[in-house]
Amino acid sequence: MNWLRAFGRFWLDFIVGDDWKIAAGVALALLGGAALAASVSAESTWVAPVIGAGIVLVFAAVVIADVRGR
């Protein structure tokens, strides 16, 4: 069981890294993007840039909030 826990922790640390807020921000931005993509037609070419801009803004907000909270 200890081995399993250590294995899970290794992969969690590996993927999430040392700031979980970045991973949470990416998950949030992609969930919002998925909701947007599901509500429009496949031919809407503006969707990808809008979601991309959302990811950039979420990252900037997370880093700024992190620094201001220190």
Place this chain on the structure above:
Amino acid sequence: MSTGTTWGLLAATFTASFVEFVEALTIVLALGATRGWRSTLAGAGAAVVALTAFTAVAGYALVTWLPRSALQLAIGALLLVFGLQWLRKAILRSSGLKAMHDEAEEYREQEAAARAASDEQRFGLDWFAFVVSFKGVFLEGAEVVFIVITFGSNAGNVGLAAAGAAAAGIVVVAAGVIAHRPLERVPENALKYAVGVLLASFGTFWSVEGLGVVQPGRASLEWPGGDWALLVLIAAWFVTSRILIRVLPSLSGRRVPVAASS
């Protein structure tokens, strides 16, 4: 795959792998110099064998079981998290809020830890040297494998991605054998910044394309301009990072504690 994407793939895998190989080399050199080369190299060799098995299983599972758009979303999202962690550290370092990564300092710390450790012997090996060397090479190597699989499978050219990583490995190992000390002159912080921008850009590109999996046809979303959108994303992440480097010091009241890890 366009020429631009090909060069981007090669440059990204080479540079990202180069940084990881430099970190693994530092650990192996520090252990070899203080605890002996036999157990250290045995640990590094065992890690390479474990990594090869891991790569074969993970690569086969990803490519076989997931449809293209789901694959783009899954590994694009992981690449994005990975790249943004690097970019965050690079931004904090460039804005003076985090200490620069110093490979010489890392080497001294590894050496001191190796000297202070016990002399336990198992299977005729210095167990400390074997385990630390194995863990160090496996961890840094897993990051290389991850980058090769994500970049290679998304761009439809795992061979080219692997070639970029292998070339970086050969250059670093050759330099390490010749120099016999950590590669201090490598501009590691600048490289990590560049890799962070590249990983974030490719991660954004692929994860957003992969969101087409939620649409009725499950086809990938299209970026205006196709692969050329990557250049716009690289510019967008670079400009965003420069703005953050400018504004963050004025938002922080104090310096962030030193953490000279990866």
